[in-house]
Amino acid sequence: MTDTLLQGLSTVAGEPVAAAGGATFHAVKPATGERLDPEYREIGDADLDRACRAAGEAGV
Structure with a gap:
C-alpha cells in the first residue's frame, strides 16, 4: 500500500x-x-464550478 501525504490544499x-473560509473538515x-x-x-x-468543468473536459 502507498502512503499519501495530506497537505490540506x-x-x-x-x-x-484559495480557501473560501467557512466550514472545515478532515480526511x-x-x-x-x-x-x-x-x-x-x-x-x-466559483471554484466548484471550475472543478466540474475541468473534470468534464478531462472526460472524468
Whole structure:
C-alpha cells in the first residue's frame, strides 16, 4: 500500500485554490475511522464550478 501525504490544499485542474473560509473538515482513514490532519477548508461556488468543468473536459 502507498502512503499519501495530506497537505490540506484544494486544487482545481492541478492548480492550488484559495480557501473560501467557512466550514472545515478532515480526511478519515477508512479502516479505523481515525480523523487525519491537516484540516481542509471548503472552496467557493466559483471554484466548484471550475472543478466540474475541468473534470468534464478531462472526460472524468
